[in-house]
Amino acid sequence: MNNGDKRPLLSLRNITKIYPGGVVANKDVSLDIYPGEVLALLGENGAGKTTLVSIAAGLIKPTEGQILVRGEPVIFNSPRDAMRKGIALVPQNPMLIDNFTVLENLVLVSRLAGKRHGIRLVRKQLEDLEKKYGLSINPSAYVWSLSFGERQKVEILKALLIDASIVLLDEPTTHLSPIEVDKLLSLTRQLADEGRGVVFITHRLSEALRVAERIAVMRRGRLVAIVSRKDAHVDQLLSYMFGEERIKRLTEIVKRRRSLPRGVRKDIVLRVNDLWVRGPHGGFSVRGASLELRSAEVLGVAGIAGNGQREFFEALIGIRKPSRGMISICGTDVTFRDSSARGRLGVGIIPEDRLGWALVPGKSLVFNTVLGLYSSPKAPIRFSIVDWRAARKMAENIIRSLEVKAPGPDANAESLSGGNMQRFIVGRELYKLPCLLLAMNPTSGLDVEAAERIRDLLLEEAARGAGILLISEDLDELVEVSDRIVVMSRGRIVYEAHRPFNIDKIAEAMTVS
Amino acid sequence: MVNVAALLSQALPYATVYALAAQGELFLERAGLFNLGLEGMIYLSAGVTAIISLYTGSPVYGLLAGIVSSIVLALLYGFFVITLGADQAVTGLSIVFLGIGLGDVVGRATGGAVTPSIGILANDLIVVLALLVLPIVLYFMLFRSWLGYVVRSLGENVATARALGVPVTLTRIAALIINGALVGLAGSYLFFTGPLGSRWVSMSLLGWGWMSLGIVILGYWHPVGVVAASYLVGLLYAMRPLLETVGIPSSIADVTPYLVVIIALAVISALYEKMNVKPPTAIWSR
Numbered sequence: 138m139n140n141g142d143k144r145p146l147l148s149l150r151n152i153t154k155i156y157p158g159g160v161v162a163n164k165d166v167s168l169d170i171y172p173g174e175v176l177a178l179l180g181e182n183g184a185g186k187t188t189l190v191s192i193a194a195g196l197i198k199p200t201e202g203q204i205l206v207r208g209e210p211v212i213f214n215s216p217r218d219a220m221r222k223g224i225a226l227v228p229q230n231p232m233l234i235d236n237f238t239v240l241e242n243l244v245l246v247s248r249l250a251g252k253r254h255g256i257r258l259v260r261k262q263l264e265d266l267e268k269k270y271g272l273s274i275n276p277s278a279y280v281w282s283l284s285f286g287e288r289q290k291v292e293i294l295k296a297l298l299i300d301a302s303i304v305l306l307d308e309p310t311t312h313l314s315p316i317e318v319d320k321l322l323s324l325t326r327q328l329a330d331e332g333r334g335v336v337f338i339t340h341r342l343s344e345a346l347r348v349a350e351r352i353a354v355m356r357r358g359r360l361v362a363i364v365s366r367k368d369a370h371v372d373q374l375l376s377y378m379f380g381e382e383r384i385k386r387l388t389e390i391v392k393r394r395r396s397l398p399r400g401v402r403k404d405i406v407l408r409v410n411d412l413w414v415r416g417p418h419g420g421f422s423v424r425g426a427s428l429e430l431r432s433a434e435v436l437g438v439a440g441i442a443g444n445g446q447r448e449f450f451e452a453l454i455g456i457r458k459p460s461r462g463m464i465s466i467c468g469t470d471v472t473f474r475d476s477s478a479r480g481r482l483g484v485g486i487i488p489e490d491r492l493g494w495a496l497v498p499g500k501s502l503v504f505n506t507v508l509g510l511y512s513s514p515k516a517p518i519r520f521s522i523v524d525w526r527a528a529r530k531m532a533e534n535i536i537r538s539l540e541v542k543a544p545g546p547d548a549n550a551e552s553l554s555g556g557n558m559q560r561f562i563v564g565r566e567l568y569k570l571p572c573l574l575l576a577m578n579p580t581s582g583l584d585v586e587a588a589e590r591i592r593d594l595l596l597e598e599a600a601r602g603a604g605i606l607l608i609s610e611d612l613d614e615l616v617e618v619s620d621r622i623v624v625m626s627r628g629r630i631v632y633e634a635h636r637p638f639n640i641d642k643i644a645e646a647m648t649v650s
Numbered sequence: 651m652v653n654v655a656a657l658l659s660q661a662l663p664y665a666t667v668y669a670l671a672a673q674g675e676l677f678l679e680r681a682g683l684f685n686l687g688l689e690g691m692i693y694l695s696a697g698v699t700a701i702i703s704l705y706t707g708s709p710v711y712g713l714l715a716g717i718v719s720s721i722v723l724a725l726l727y728g729f730f731v732i733t734l735g736a737d738q739a740v741t742g743l744s745i746v747f748l749g750i751g752l753g754d755v756v757g758r759a760t761g762g763a764v765t766p767s768i769g770i771l772a773n774d775l776i777v778v779l780a781l782l783v784l785p786i787v788l789y790f791m792l793f794r795s796w797l798g799y800v801v802r803s804l805g806e807n808v809a810t811a812r813a814l815g816v817p818v819t820l821t822r823i824a825a826l827i828i829n830g831a832l833v834g835l836a837g838s839y840l841f842f843t844g845p846l847g848s849r850w851v852s853m854s855l856l857g858w859g860w861m862s863l864g865i866v867i868l869g870y871w872h873p874v875g876v877v878a879a880s881y882l883v884g885l886l887y888a889m890r891p892l893l894e895t896v897g898i899p900s901s902i903a904d905v906t907p908y909l910v911v912i913i914a915l916a917v918i919s920a921l922y923e924k925m926n927v928k929p930p931t932a933i934w935s936r
Contacts, residue, residue: 217815234806245799
């Protein structure tokens, strides 16, 4: 496509964003978006992509730099200002009012965007959009009752409803199944063909190559390159994304990983039999799941988010009471016992929420070490009294042996970066010398290197003899580390696969059934 | 025999006070703020109404002054909570004590003189406003208009609302003014038609604000529910003398309204959930 004779819809000029605390999220980024094109914004997590589109959508203010809409300089004091200029952001995690219906959410947005549309008119527009784009949704459904994919649909409808000429899609495929991804990509294409400018943020190279005319690559807050798809080479893009140095190091990590011993022993460390668990809204989220995990084995649980994995995990770690069925850990029935019973048995737990579940924000790493280990026989507690000196030593050990970047054991848990937090958590759980390690999405939100490190640690634990149950939404990750993968769909285990994995079969089991 | 019609009409003034204050609080809570200070605002408004009506000789000026004084307290609350980021419970309780203290100072200044009172027509107007007009207007405003969506989004999820571009501070200041005005009107009306009958007696107008807070919950944060709850509690108040005549000790008769509120809430909350009436999420998540 020839952009020379077209004026850009949106221009970002020399955008710099420095967060309070000194983190430079964007450094001197300039980017033009033209009508009728899809521009992929490619980069790994933490490269500054989300910050950049948040600035364009008026969510945050740039420290320096200028935004132009159709050549006209603008200043956004609120997302409202951006919406009124025709800029819509579809955020990675939908930002909707849960207790409102779809229609109420849409009316609210259309009003804030300055459209004088009444409730009836919005309802009618919704029907038209449904016909035109195939985005069917029940307007009187409450948002809390919607699946992730449906919520994203509402977000896209928001953009269409305010007739945005610039649509910013932030990692839109994160939580979608392969089939949903296909649909989304063709919808993206359709939006651009209608003359809109679309920015498609992704960290997946393949998606960028499939959907975009131009690919802008970001690394560490800077815009490294803009290439058109015709001239794009995978190797070139990869080195833009990671830098030559990093690529070399990553290759080494993968090599070292392959050399780790793999084996399956006999003793069963986790047995789940016909487990039924109710979800937060009363209905059953887990409906008769059964599985067995042996020591030194890595068992991956695949599935699209919202198919009962969360409730399954919560029941396994003892914070959600199952309705019936059986959970037995290392031969002990723990079905109706709490999480401290797991602690005594030496179960390591790596929950999805690092801050809140695994670590107490605002408390030191020493405190968090004690709290995480208190029910374990390895806890620095003698006759119910905390031995703070021993605890301190433990925290120091964890920081040293896992190379956690922290000022010291007294550092506030909150002040660590995601990768360092997770490393600390894993290190603490390893202190229990667990016979069983339960992990849910342990690498979500981490950059490539930090994620690799966490996977390495899990594999090393398996090599030591622990059984690892890894629930993850990232199929690539599961395929990489698991010895066996089961697929969870609508609260049931519907498929089991052994190495070597057939990814298409697994993906099919995730979406069909 | 019991004169039912008389009882039903005796309940009206009580219900009016509760309804005005509780609807004001409901509106504010829907906007995501929780003002515990109603008790102080009602008391101050009654005191200001007393002194201004006495000195100007006009109950209307007194009424307006009462409303203004209550709005000032509400905005003071807003200044602490929104601008300075103070804790809502602590600030609300401070407003209670501040309001009662100030209200007593100005109320005492009347020396217990009888002030001019509002006429029957104005009285009836306020009753109709509180028990008929207000719930209907508030219902359509909150649940059937986009302005209501703006207000309610703040009670559901402020972070999301802000990200959607809802003018958070502006909307909340507007909600505080409405809160102050309705609560102030409740206080003024209470002074004119309550147990004092347009004559200030220290410490005799207590408990109304606290009960109104309970009525918001009993009405399940819904304008129609709140007006029904107000009338129910008003009726129980009106029935107190009756309970005493049938031999129930006055101490037990006095606590009956409170007991009934607790029991009714337990019974009714399930019903509300079934009708899909939900409290604003932020009230609980904060």
